[in-house]
Amino acid sequence: MYQERLKIDWIMVALYLVIVLFGWMNIYSACYDEAHASVLDFGQFYGKQLVWMGAAFLTAAIILLTEPRVFSNTAYAIYGGVLVLLVLVLFLAITVNGGKSWIPLGGFRFQPSEFAKFATALAVAKYLSAIDVDLRDLRTKLAVLAIMAVPAALVFLQHDTGTALVFLSFIFPLFREGLSGAVMVVGVVAIALFVLALLVNKYILLGGLLLLAVLYLFVWLNKRSSRDYWRAAGVLLVCAAFIFSVDFVFHHVLESHQRERIEVLLGQSDDLQGSGYNVHQSKIAIGSGGIVGKGFLRGTVTKANFVPEKHTDFIFCTVGEEWGFVGCVVLLVLYNLLLQRLVVMAERQRSPFSRIYGYCVASILFMHLFVNVGMVIGLVPVIGIPLPFFSYGGSSLLAFTILLFIFIRQDASKNQLL
Numbered sequence: 001m002y003q004e005r006l007k008i009d010w011i012m013v014a015l016y017l018v019i020v021l022f023g024w025m026n027i028y029s030a031c032y033d034e035a036h037a038s039v040l041d042f043g044q045f046y047g048k049q050l051v052w053m054g055a056a057f058l059t060a061a062i063i064l065l066t067e068p069r070v071f072s073n074t075a076y077a078i079y080g081g082v083l084v085l086l087v088l089v090l091f092l093a094i095t096v097n098g099g100k101s102w103i104p105l106g107g108f109r110f111q112p113s114e115f116a117k118f119a120t121a122l123a124v125a126k127y128l129s130a131i132d133v134d135l136r137d138l139r140t141k142l143a144v145l146a147i148m149a150v151p152a153a154l155v156f157l158q159h160d161t162g163t164a165l166v167f168l169s170f171i172f173p174l175f176r177e178g179l180s181g182a183v184m185v186v187g188v189v190a191i192a193l194f195v196l197a198l199l200v201n202k203y204i205l206l207g208g209l210l211l212l213a214v215l216y217l218f219v220w221l222n223k224r225s226s227r228d229y230w231r232a233a234g235v236l237l238v239c240a241a242f243i244f245s246v247d248f249v250f251h252h253v254l255e256s257h258q259r260e261r262i263e264v265l266l267g268q269s270d271d272l273q274g275s276g277y278n279v280h281q282s283k284i285a286i287g288s289g290g291i292v293g294k295g296f297l298r299g300t301v302t303k304a305n306f307v308p309e310k311h312t313d314f315i316f317c318t319v320g321e322e323w324g325f326v327g328c329v330v331l332l333v334l335y336n337l338l339l340q341r342l343v344v345m346a347e348r349q350r351s352p353f354s355r356i357y358g359y360c361v362a363s364i365l366f367m368h369l370f371v372n373v374g375m376v377i378g379l380v381p382v383i384g385i386p387l388p389f390f391s392y393g394g395s396s397l398l399a400f401t402i403l404l405f406i407f408i409r410q411d412a413s414k415n416q417l418l
Contacts, residue, residue: 007412008064009345015338016389016404020056020397022331023315023390024049029297030311030318031392045311045392052394056401063405068413071406072353075126079147082119085112086154093158101158113163114399116151121360121403123147124170128177129352135178144174161258162371162383169367173359193239197246198262209239261381278314279378281307286320286328286377293324311392313384316376331390335369345411354410361407365400 028039028046041047089112093100102109124147127133133140152167175181196205213232217224250259264279285301294300299321302310310318319327339362346358365388372387374380386396 007414009341009408009411012338012341012345012404012408015334015341016401019331019334019338019389020053022334023387024053025296026315026318026322026390027311027392029299029322030302030315032297032303048394049392049397052397055394056397059398060401060405063402063409064412066409068409068416071122071410072126072129075122079119079123082112082116083151083154086116086151086158089113089158090154101155101160101163109395111393111395113151113155113158113160114393114395115402116155116163117166117364118399118403118406120148120151120167120170121357121364122406124173124360125353125357128174128356135174136180141179144170159255160384161255162385165371165383166364166367166385169363170360172363172366173356176359177356190242193242194246197243198250202243202246205243206240209236258381258383261383264381278308278382279375282314282317282376283378285310285317289321289324289327291325293320293322293327296322298322309384312386313372313382313391314376315387315391316373332373335365335388339366339369342407345407349411349414351410351414354407354414357410358407361403364403 024046027049031045033044036044039046039050042051089101089103092103094102094104094109101111101113103112104110124144127144127147128135135141135144148167148170152164155167156164171179171183171187175184193205213236217228217232221228250262254262281301285299285307288294288301289299299318301307302318302321307314307317316328316331319331323330342358342362342365346355346362349355349358368385368388371380371383371385372391375382375384386393388400389397
């Protein structure tokens with residue numbers, strides 16, 4: 001066991017600890033109350049987070065002492081257990097900020113959807129690492145899609161759209177395992193068409209697509225056959241159907257607050273007292289920090305409670321106000337090092353299960369980082385997901401810790417796992 005402990009990637013462990021501790025400092029600062037200044041005041045958010053940090057560190061230690069094959073052998077059982085929890089949430093959960101995702105446990109709350117991420121990562125890695133699985137096969141694609149879609153759908157039913165969208169991140173590991181890049185192109189085009197359909201007259205947009213089809217057939221394509229004409233016509237019909245379905249999805253599928261946030265992002269609405277309030281105030285907080293910030297515990301915008309959720313989803317604005325541009329850059333560099341290290345570690349795995357799981361971990365963390373920071377600075381709609389290891393939240397911290405340390409444990413035994 002001692003020899004195996006030497007193979008643990010301590011650089012990754014150190015990055016994890018630095019981000020967690022820096023996050024706790026900002027939670028303490030964001031929620032600081034002179035009447036409850038003790039860090040051991042467990043009635044305050046920073047006191048509760050300390051308890052969760054202790055639980056997370058203990059869980060990490062247990063994972064590092066666990067036989068690594070346990071995780072691959074029990075992947076489907078863990079996935080199934082989490083699905084059962086997600087179903088129970090629909091009947092037992094309490095509503096918090098419009099989402100019905102929390103099960104009360106005494107003075108704490110438990111959010112199963114956070115644990116669905118590492119459970120799905122295990123299931124995806126287990127399925128794709130099978131010898132007879134080939135992503136070029138339609139049946140394999142549908143099976144992987146089902147593994148990702150079932151927990152995402154259950155989370156969506158909890159009115160937690162942000163967490164449900166995180167399951168899209170499992171697409172990225174599939175490209176490493178042989179999925180055609182055409183899928184990525186289709187996804188990007190679909191997003192672009194959705195946005196353009198909200199901003200541009202649909203008939204003008206369809207005319208532009210028709211023009212592109214004509215240019216493709218008669219300018220860019222040297223040799224044409226009847227199959228090319230039918231293919232172009234089919235693509236145009238699919239695009240037209242998609243474009244004219246956008247209004248229905250936007251007005252009848254999305255919730256009213258989601259529509260308002262998209263309209264604010266696209267500049268179609270400027271409701272600074274309503275749906276645009278959070279982002280507007282977070283920009284003020286970040287901008288007021290300047291280059292080096294106002295200093296620890298000296299934030300004014302966040303201290304005055306102008307920014308809602310300043311210790312959870314919008315904690316990045318606390319970093320910007322108190323630590324300034326320098327602090328934001330340092331935090332983003334730490335995350336960048338973490339993600340780069342994950343990719344390097346994933347590529348050096350000898351076990352397909354470990355490699356695929358490692359890419360799943362990197363993709364989940366990247367999605368959370370991109371969306372969280374993007375919504376705080378107004379680049380993506382506000383959908384409410386935490387900054388990994390950094391935001392307040394016991395379920396989030398514990399789930400991310402399990403997600404990461406399962407891979408660290410796999411990497412520690414990479415030479416024995418084949």
